[in-house]
Amino acid sequence: MARRAQPLTLAGIGAAGLVGALILGTAVAVLAEAGRGRLGPADWAALRFTVVQAGLSAALSVGLAIPVARALARRRFAGRGLLITLLGAPFILPVIVAVLGLLAVFGRSGWVSAGLQAVGLPPLSIYGLHGVVLAHVFFNLPLAVRLILHGWQAIPAERFRLAASLGFGPGDVARVLERPMLRSVVPGALLVVFLICTTSFAVALTLGGGPRATTVELAIYQAVRFEFDLGRAALLALVQIALTGAVALAALGAAVPDGMGAGLGRVVARWDADAPMARRVDAVWIGLGALFLLAPLLSVVLRGAPGLLDLPGAVWAAAGRSAVVALVSAALAVTMAFAVAVAVARLGRRSGRAVEATAMLGIAASPLVIGTGLFLLTFPAVDPVTLALPVTASVNAVMSLPFALRALIPAVAAAERNHGRLADSLGLVGWRRHWRATLPAIRRPLGFAAGLAAALSMGDLGVVALFADASSGTLPLALYRLMAAYRMDDAAAAALLLLAASLALFWVFDRGGRGHVEA
Amino acid sequence: MRFPLIALACAPCFALPALAAEEEAQTLTVYTYDSFVSEWGPGPAVEEAFEAVCACDLNFVGVGDGAALLARVRLEGERTRADVVLGLDTNLTAEAAATGLFAQHEVLDVAWDLPVVWEDDMFVPYDWGYFAFVHEAAFDPPGDFRDLASSDASILIQDPRSSTPGLGLLLWVEAAYGEAAPEIWAELADNVVTVTKGWSEAYGLFLDGEADMVLSYTTSPAYHLIAEGDDSKRAAPFAEGHYMQIEVAGAVASSPNLPLAQSFLRFLATDPVQSVLPTTNWMYPAVTPEGGLPEGFETLIAPERALLYPAGQVPEIKAQALDTWLGALSR
Numbered sequence: 031m032a033r034r035a036q037p038l039t040l041a042g043i044g045a046a047g048l049v050g051a052l053i054l055g056t057a058v059a060v061l062a063e064a065g066r067g068r069l070g071p072a073d074w075a076a077l078r079f080t081v082v083q084a085g086l087s088a089a090l091s092v093g094l095a096i097p098v099a100r101a102l103a104r105r106r107f108a109g110r111g112l113l114i115t116l117l118g119a120p121f122i123l124p125v126i127v128a129v130l131g132l133l134a135v136f137g138r139s140g141w142v143s144a145g146l147q148a149v150g151l152p153p154l155s156i157y158g159l160h161g162v163v164l165a166h167v168f169f170n171l172p173l174a175v176r177l178i179l180h181g182w183q184a185i186p187a188e189r190f191r192l193a194a195s196l197g198f199g200p201g202d203v204a205r206v207l208e209r210p211m212l213r214s215v216v217p218g219a220l221l222v223v224f225l226i227c228t229t230s231f232a233v234a235l236t237l238g239g240g241p242r243a244t245t246v247e248l249a250i251y252q253a254v255r256f257e258f259d260l261g262r263a264a265l266l267a268l269v270q271i272a273l274t275g276a277v278a279l280a281a282l283g284a285a286v287p288d289g290m291g292a293g294l295g296r297v298v299a300r301w302d303a304d305a306p307m308a309r310r311v312d313a314v315w316i317g318l319g320a321l322f323l324l325a326p327l328l329s330v331v332l333r334g335a336p337g338l339l340d341l342p343g344a345v346w347a348a349a350g351r352s353a354v355v356a357l358v359s360a361a362l363a364v365t366m367a368f369a370v371a372v373a374v375a376r377l378g379r380r381s382g383r384a385v386e387a388t389a390m391l392g393i394a395a396s397p398l399v400i401g402t403g404l405f406l407l408t409f410p411a412v413d414p415v416t417l418a419l420p421v422t423a424s425v426n427a428v429m430s431l432p433f434a435l436r437a438l439i440p441a442v443a444a445a446e447r448n449h450g451r452l453a454d455s456l457g458l459v460g461w462r463r464h465w466r467a468t469l470p471a472i473r474r475p476l477g478f479a480a481g482l483a484a485a486l487s488m489g490d491l492g493v494v495a496l497f498a499d500a501s502s503g504t505l506p507l508a509l510y511r512l513m514a515a516y517r518m519d520d521a522a523a524a525a526l527l528l529l530a531a532s533l534a535l536f537w538v539f540d541r542g543g544r545g546h547v548e549a
Numbered sequence: 550m551r552f553p554l555i556a557l558a559c560a561p562c563f564a565l566p567a568l569a570a571e572e573e574a575q576t577l578t579v580y581t582y583d584s585f586v587s588e589w590g591p592g593p594a595v596e597e598a599f600e601a602v603c604a605c606d607l608n609f610v611g612v613g614d615g616a617a618l619l620a621r622v623r624l625e626g627e628r629t630r631a632d633v634v635l636g637l638d639t640n641l642t643a644e645a646a647a648t649g650l651f652a653q654h655e656v657l658d659v660a661w662d663l664p665v666v667w668e669d670d671m672f673v674p675y676d677w678g679y680f681a682f683v684h685e686a687a688f689d690p691p692g693d694f695r696d697l698a699s700s701d702a703s704i705l706i707q708d709p710r711s712s713t714p715g716l717g718l719l720l721w722v723e724a725a726y727g728e729a730a731p732e733i734w735a736e737l738a739d740n741v742v743t744v745t746k747g748w749s750e751a752y753g754l755f756l757d758g759e760a761d762m763v764l765s766y767t768t769s770p771a772y773h774l775i776a777e778g779d780d781s782k783r784a785a786p787f788a789e790g791h792y793m794q795i796e797v798a799g800a801v802a803s804s805p806n807l808p809l810a811q812s813f814l815r816f817l818a819t820d821p822v823q824s825v826l827p828t829t830n831w832m833y834p835a836v837t838p839e840g841g842l843p844e845g846f847e848t849l850i851a852p853e854r855a856l857l858y859p860a861g862q863v864p865e866i867k868a869q870a871l872d873t874w875l876g877a878l879s880r
């Protein structure tokens with residue numbers, strides 16, 4: 031590809047640089063405040079546990095996502111679009127809601143245990159490493175399914191036609207078409223899930239059953255709250271960033287770009303998957319996936335529905351603020367992600383990877399350290415309360431950038447590969463080129479990325495807790511406040527409102543991206 | 550400097566309007582924890598009552614919980630915008646005092662209704678409670694920690710590293726058993742269903758039936774009784790006594806509004822504040838209001854022994870107790 035000095039490439043490098051500066055800068059600001067820091071053996075134990083549980087969670091989430099995504103990719107049925115949207119819900123739920131939903135199903139007095147007891151078996155024990163992994167699979171399976179589904183959908187319909195006309199069986203299709211696609215998509219999906227799980231804290235602690243399940247983020251909490259040892263907190267954050275960077279570079283290096291070539295974007299027909307056996311296998315995978323992901327959501331809905339209409343006005347106001355923050359944050363995230371994706375596609379493989387890895391840092395940043403660092407940097411100049419919402423929107427954007435990138439980078443690369451030469455020959459450059467050639471080709475992942483960023487921002491407590499006060503709180507914060515005031519029923523209703531609002535935001539963007547084309 | 554003079558003149562009285570006439574519409578900024586300022590907490594009532602007498606603007610800023618509040622004030626240091634910090638507890642006051650940020654209070658003539666003698670000259674108590682394990686009325690609770698450890702009762706507790714009640718339990722076992730605390734924790738380990746980040750998660754799980762008992766306060770059943778008309782919750786009396794939490798407020802020494810801050814501290818001990826605390830913060834008032842405690846509080850258990858470490862000893866004890874706890878529960 032010819033190298034052109036492109037403003038958007040520079041913008042992409044700049045965006046990645048900003049992310050790096052925010053993540054590293056805040057950690058360094060905290061370290062500077064402390065002067066020095068030291069890590070103890072308990073911190074290394076926390077790091078070990080973090081890596082083990084994140085590795086297991088990533089492997090299992092992505093491993094299970096492959097058959098589910100394949101089934102969804104090759105089946106058409108009524109309600110499929112709705113199901114795909116709903117399946118995304120666990121990923122955007124605030125931790126506390128998801129944990130309560132999960133325990134309503136898998137807990138000691140949950141549905142599964144009740145069923146077991148009805149037939150005379152002991153109740154399920156969910157607490158332990160397996161509980162942590164189960165919860166993380168619940169959170170991340172949907173994301174992995176969507177990322178891999180995008181990969182399947184990116185295989186042009188013409189390939190499957192050709193395969194069918196050559197008399198390919200399912201095994202041949204898997205070898206020639208599906209495996210190369212998976213080789214390019216799976217490392218990125220593994221990376222994202224692994225990194226999300228490294229920052230887990232409340233989930234790991236609650237379902238891990240106690241301090242055995244201490245992650246790096248909990249160690250950071252201990253350093254800040256229990257010991258006020260900012261130096262240690264900053265060092266832990268830096269260790270986490272180093273881990274993220276290293277894993278990101280390794281995973282991105284392992285990804286093999288596929289060479290599917292271009293298609294006309296017509297509906298994929300799968301002659302290879304018509305066998306009754308294949309149909310049944312797919313139905314089982316879709317059914318299991320839906321049951322596992324939707325049952326806890328159902329419990330959230332059942333618990334919250336009775337109180338929904340009686341929610342206090344303050345909760346609705348908080349929901350409004352959250353929605354505004356989510357929209358701003360989504361716009362920021364998608365703009366940055368598009369610029370970074372273009373830069374990654376244009377730059378050489380090595381520097382492209384470096385830009386991408388830097389932009390991924392947001393995923394593994396400790397919200398507590400970012401919040402504290404931003405606070406230290408801004409406090410002398412401005413009243414933190416006035417900054418609450420802008421800070422929340424920007425930090426949420428940075429934290430959802432990695433997810434947006436996972437969806438956009440392969441899409442932009444493919445668009446460049448497939449339509450780049452044509453655009454070159456037509457002399458399309460700059461914004462006109464992206465408007466005419468790139469954006470139409472990446473509509474679907476773009477909508478998905480925007481929806482994801484908006485929904486994540488809606489559900490994320492993130493750094494707002496350090497800045498907000500009662501009048502500028504977001505919906506997740508209102509939910510926590512309700513719980514702290516014993517109002518568990520109101521909190522359950524607020525959780526349902528949050529779930530509905532997040533899903534609605536996600537659906538609007540995602541649907542907008544899919545347009546009238548059958549997804 | 551006219552403030553110190555006014556402060557001296559006004560300290561024992563409530564001559565706030567005079568003060569306000571001199572200084573037009575002062576703003577008193579009070580940092581507190583989140584749940585204090587939420588519309589379900591005491592914040593709104595306290596604000597209204599104080600503004601009615603001070604001719605000032607009372608501005609609450611909610612910051613996480615007690616420990617987050619102290620961390621925030623430490624981060625801000627001398628530059629803090631807070632005039633008053635409300636919501637620290639006796640487990641945090643030694644560290645708070647060591648920052649040198651707080652002024653001595655002048656609330657000396659109040660007859661506190663606390664189970665212990667109040668001698669702190671920097672922080673003023675406003676409410677207090679006992680930690681306790683809360684259970685359903687139908688459940689037959691153990692009578693002390695040894696009993697609990699040898700039973701198969703399941704409990705939900707909070708992590709002392711991220712939660713105030715979690716730290717309270719750590720100190721409770723330490724105060725009740727001292728040298729034998731590691732042994733108690735080792736035996737309790739199999740009763741602990743799980744450890745949560747904060748009180749809300751644990752209490753939510755308890756209400757969903759995940760365990761027989763949850764670490765909370767002796768006053769928790771009062772919420773269900775008074776606010777929900779549900780008398781199905783009980784707190785289990787433990788023979789060793791119950792560890793206390795006393796919540797306090799302090800004035801920031803460098804505040805330009807120090808006299809107003811001092812009068813706010815004094816105001817905290819009066820009826821308009823004390824009478825709303827039991828049914829908003831669900832704690833005992835530091836001074837029993839004229840009308841007595843709300844109906845329903847008489848049903849609560851009254852521990853015979855109150856356990857509380859002197860504030861100065863807490864930092865050392867909690868560090869060592871945390872090691873014990875981590876050791877016992879990480880196995």
